[in-house]
Amino acid sequence: MRLNEKRLRDFAEAGSDWLFEFDRELRFSFVSGQLRQVIGIAPEYLLGRSFDDFTKRNRLASEAHLFRENKAKMMAHENWKDFTFTFVRDDGEHRKVRTSGKAFNDENGEFAGYRGNGRDITDQVNMESRLKSLIQIVETSLNEIYMFEADTLKFIHVNFGSRKNMGYSYAEFLELTPIDIKPDMTLDAFNRIVEPLRNGIEQRLIFETVHQRKDGSTYPVEVHLQLVHSGEGLAFVAVIQDITVLHNQTEALSLRDLAIAEVDTGILITDAREDDNPIVYANKAMEQMTGYTMQEMLGQNPRFLQGDDRDQPGLERIRSAIRNSVPARETLRNYRKDGSQLTVEVSISPVRDEKGNVSHFIGAQSDVTDKLHTEERLRQSQKMEAIGQLTGGIAHDFNNLLTVILGNCELLFDRVRGDKYAENLLTEAIGATETGASLTKQLLSFARQSPLQPKVLNLNNLVEDLSDMLIRSLGETIEITKKLASDLGNTLADPSQTKSALLNLVINARDAMPEGGRLTIETKNMVFAEAEATRSYGIEPGKYVRLTVSDNGVGMPANIKSRVMEPFFTTKVQDKGTGLGLSMVHGFAKQSGGHLDICSELGHGTSVNLYLPMTDASEDECAITNDERNTDIGGNRTVLVVEDDARVRKIAVARLEKLAYQVVEAESGQQALDILAKRNDIDVVFTDMIMPSGMTGAELLVQVQDLYPQIMQLITSGYAEDGGIPNAGTLWLRKPYSLAEMSKVFRQLLA
Structure with missing residues (x-):
């Protein structure tokens, strides 16, 4: 008997619920230890005390009627289930408690008391409240959000913002299609617009059109449209931005349920009623854009995405807009979880409750890094x-x-x-004139205004022909190494420009090794697949020959390397460089259908790669005749x-x-x-x-x-x-x- 009693007590203490027993006078005769976590009082304190004594000073006056109703059941010896009330701890904290009790009799069949259990449901109630609040935010948002069937185009859901802005009731909307509210668009035109979504070519469409309200008035809008899987099949989700009111603000969007989860614009919702405006929701796109999960973002202020970079001018304007509860749009620098930087366009809008108070902010974030690079x-x-x-x-x-x-x-x-003296002077003058003509030709090639005079040539032969000149140019302190591919293909290029390009690269390498060093000239056959050629080099896919000039000199930091092909940019001292060398080589490469790239690291040297298209033609024979x-x-x-x-x-x-x-x-x-x-x-x-x-x-x-x-x-x-x-x-x-x-x-x- 004692063993069974011990087992039962062990079970009671191990469970997440707390257990209790009342005697026939409704006084506590047993309470398990878990109750201490809820009320903050040792269970032994309650033994012998009545349930009324336990709750009288720790309950809300607004719930007094609930206790009266439940006490009536106990006085009638009736069972009760899920009696829920608020317990106010002595430290002022409110805990939500749910209890159930079952009457039991003694061996004579007489009422002997109650046995029951209780549970702390505070966290569950709070979570349900937040979820309900989130759904209400979307539903009451002033942004227009529509969902309509993919085949019939019939509206299946419109939020409050849509009904308010358009003047139609919910029932009236369910009889309409998007065509009915777009006076300048036919069914065929709309189907042509959404065709890329239907066939999977595009994941999202953004286009401008005109909406017509029920009263006949019109206003310009920007439509963000996606095709999603709803509970009943495929449906279009449209988020509408009134570009008249918002002055072309981009993507201050919110979507209901699936729409918010599936839209590929990053969405954040913050709770303006809480201290520091914490994040209460982030969609999948936001997770993908930042690298953070929603759980990692919850409870944080969005400023954590700026890391230590919090002195941006746009941030103060965003903060001012939040303080004044007005919409705002700014371009900001954010940082992903891995530390990499991205540039984003951020739009924020306040959401007001039924009393007109700002309860939340909705933020829409778009990654415009690639757009800015393109510009x-x-x-x-x-x-x-x-x-x-x-x-x-x-x-x-x-x-x-x-x-x-x-x-x-x-x-x-x-x-x-x-x-002889005069002849030498004139010969020097004629040579200088020819050099000037060659320089002019190089400038025109750099500017792509000079048609090249391409010939079939082999880069190995060109390197060998120039070897003596290169050795003289480099001086005695630089060791030159040649790694020439024995099976190197031919290329179709202007010999004069190719020689100038090689000489330019060698001179640059020499200048990067003021104390001497090692210079390597290498040739190699290359093949570029379509994706690699287009993405990395901006050239046509196919076969190329590569000429590489490498040095073990001072190298370049990233900020210098990114600019070395700009016209007139030079790191050399005044009067020692024009800043045109690599620019002209780059222009020649592009004009020849090739590419130039640079690999360099500060303190570890530089390699410059010149890619030229390969040809199957044989090398031209260039006969030399006397003028x-x-x-x-x-x-x-x-x-x-x-x-x-x-x-x-x-x-x-x-x-x-x-x-x-x-x-x-x-x-x-x-x-x-x-x-x-x-x-x-x-x-x-x-x-x-x-x-x-x-x-x-x-x-x-x-x-x-x-x-x-x-x-x-x-x-x-x-x-x-x-x-x-x-x-x-x-x-x-x-x-x-x-x-x-x-x-x-x-x-x-x-x-």
Whole structure:
């Protein structure tokens, strides 16, 4: 008997409920130890005391009637079940208690008291209250939230905000479809809009339209639409933003039940009635965006997402909006659980209860990191376009100057032949002019305004051909290593630009090793799949050859590496760098259909990779011939030179006369036409492409072709572009040109 009694007491003490027993006078004869946690009093204190004594001073006056009703049952010796009341502890804490009691008799069949159990249900009641409050928040939100069937488009739920804003009753809405409230949209048009959701191409659609209220008034809205699985099948969930009232605020959204859980905009709900406005709800999108689970976010203020970065200007505006209970939208820096940064657009809206008091705030958060990166790339592209236009104009004038300098030097050369000192001076001047022309060509390639002259070449051969020059450029303190793939494929690229690119990369590597070091040149075949090529490099998928120049120099920090391909950006001291080297190599790579990337770490050196498309064609054979300066090929031929720049025109005339041509001059297209109308001995019209007098060289040649088809045509320009030439067979002489090049083109023209 004692053993059974001990077992029963052990069971009583081990359970989560507390057990009690009353005698026939309704006094406590047994109480289990769990009651101490509820009332904060030792159970022994209650033994011998009546239930009324136990609760009289610890109950709410508003619940007195409940105790009277339950006491009447006990006096009648009736069983009672789930008697729920509030127990006020001596420390002031309120605990919600639920009890049940069963009457028992003695061995004579007489009423002997009650045995029963009690349970602390405080946490359960609080949770139910919060859940009910959350549902009420969504239902009473002033944002419009709709759910309608995917096939019939019939509304199946509309929240209070929808009914209030539109003027329809709930029953009236159930007879409508979205088409009925969109006066500018037909059923076919709506079906076309939602088709990407139905076939799974898109997970969410955002579009603007117009809504019409019951009274006929209209207002512009932004619609956020998703297809979700409801309890009865597929349904569309639409969250509507009045962009007139909210001034284009984005995504201050709330959804009811499944809608809130499934929408891919991050949603937070905070309780404005609690200290520090704690988070009481976060949807799946918020979890995915931040890396935190909802449980980890609950109870925290949203400011924890900013980490230590709490001095952002937008944050103070958000705080001010919360203090004043008004909507707000800002762009903020947030931090994921793993510490990575993201940029978000945050919209907040207050939610008011039936008394007009702010009870909660709803926040909608969108990750705009990629959007901002795209905008930055667009700004960079526009900057490059502006630089390209500037470069093209400068190159035109510069090439005209080089033409004059080169021409005069060549003409003067014959006058001083035999004078070694003068010949050396002129040779240096001619070499400098050719270097200037090469620089101009590189600038135009960088600006993508110069058409390349691609040839089939092998990068291994190019590296070997330049080895001696590279060794001289590097000096004795730098060791050079070559790792050239034996099976390297060919590429189609401009040899001159490729050589310049390699030299640029080598010089940069040398400058990164002021105390000497090791430089490695490596070639390799590469194959890029479609996803990798597009995502990582912005190039077409396929086969490429890679040229890598690596050094073990000082390396670069991330903030420098991200800018090294910007035009005019340089880390070198004044007068030691232009900031164009890597920019020009990058421009050449892109113009050739390839890519340039950089791997570098501060203190651990740098590797620059140049990717060029592979070709199956064989390497071009480039025959080297001596320049021939035939000074007597003109015969009786007459050339009309059309050039607006007097200095360029003068040198062109002098060169042609040296080649024994008869020459006539014109400074504009109209003057040239006037001369042609008076003379019938013109064999060739040699015209500049760009002339500011109103008629371009191309326009002049159109009229020459129509009026004088027997006259040969030759065009020249300091610009790189040859677009606009009326006849595809028209020969082209690019400035600056040498006497030998002029002679060769005229022989070809008149052959």
